[in-house]
Amino acid sequence: MAVVAAAHADELVGTYFSKSDLKDIPLRGFVHQRDVVLNEYASDGQIRGTFKLQMPERDPKGRRSGKLSGDVLTGQWTNNNGRGSLPVYLELKDILTGELQLANRYAQTGAPSEASLEGNAQSFYFAVLKANKADASRFVRYPLRLQVLGRSKTIRNKAEFIRNYPQIFSVKYLECLRTGAPHNMFVHNGAAMLGSGEVWFDGEGFVIALNPCMPH
Numbered sequence: 001m002a003v004v005a006a007a008h009a010d011e012l013v014g015t016y017f018s019k020s021d022l023k024d025i026p027l028r029g030f031v032h033q034r035d036v037v038l039n040e041y042a043s044d045g046q047i048r049g050t051f052k053l054q055m056p057e058r059d060p061k062g063r064r065s066g067k068l069s070g071d072v073l074t075g076q077w078t079n080n081n082g083r084g085s086l087p088v089y090l091e092l093k094d095i096l097t098g099e100l101q102l103a104n105r106y107a108q109t110g111a112p113s114e115a116s117l118e119g120n121a122q123s124f125y126f127a128v129l130k131a132n133k134a135d136a137s138r139f140v141r142y143p144l145r146l147q148v149l150g151r152s153k154t155i156r157n158k159a160e161f162i163r164n165y166p167q168i169f170s171v172k173y174l175e176c177l178r179t180g181a182p183h184n185m186f187v188h189n190g191a192a193m194l195g196s197g198e199v200w201f202d203g204e205g206f207v208i209a210l211n212p213c214m215p216h
Contacts, residue, residue, distance in 0.1 A: 016040060017183045022122060024183075027051075036073060049079045051088060061089065093186065108187050109203035117192065120205025121182040125194070128169060128177060137161045141206040168210065173198070176213035 010031055015024035029038035029051070040049040053075035057067050064071055073090040104114075111117040124139035137158040144155040148167045155161050161168075169177075180195025187193070191200045191208060200209040 012036070012038060014038075017181060019181055022183075036075075040077075047080055049077055051075065051077050053088060053090070063091065105184060106187060106192060106203065108190050109192055109201075110190070111203040111205075117201065117203060117205040118183055118185075121185070121192065121194070121201045124205070124207055125177070125182045125199075129174070131169075133162045133165045134158075136165075139206050141202060141208050144207065144210070146210045147212055172213055
């Protein structure tokens with residue numbers, strides 16, 4: 001997941017978030033017409049990989065219809081030693097403008113800090129992916145209303161959450177969760193959204209809503 005901003009006319013700066021180690025990796029590069037090159041930097045300032053991307057006029061995955069204008073980037077990432085590469089597909093999710101909004105992404109939620117909200121959200125997220133029911137239950141705001149096996153249900157406490165865990169977190173639902181990342185999340189109506197709305201967090205990073213899988 002890249003967060004990129006234009007520093008000058010053709011220059012790009014931003015970050016790439018690694019879900020494996022929960023770190024923002026610095027990016028810097030340039031855009032020329034429909035071509036984008038971004039270098040990925042290690043902590044010592046050395047280039048450790050390069051994204052070579054293009055802005056296709058049509059979405060190769062068919063997720064977006066019509067002629068595109070920078071909504072999708074496709075190409076390849078290559079590590080610095082040239083011995084490894086991966087295909088890349090990036091899709092525009094949302095746009096924030098202005099230094100204040102970028103520096104205070106979760107201001108609408110009342111979060112004391114970005115780190116505190118994301119810290120709890122990440123604890124919940126990774127507990128769920130590891131099937132750690134007890135840990136996940138600690139980051140839920142009760143009572144919690146949700147759909148279980150197609151029926152509306154109220155989860156009143158941690159014990160009920162743990163008891164209903166297998167029905168809540170089905171194989172399909174877990175697949176949806178894995179496509180999202182609890183970092184730089186979209187904010188709407190005072191809550192932060194994971195993925196396409198499968199999970200919503202309050203300003204403290206506690207779960208306030210779990211929704212069925214949305215189309216990606």
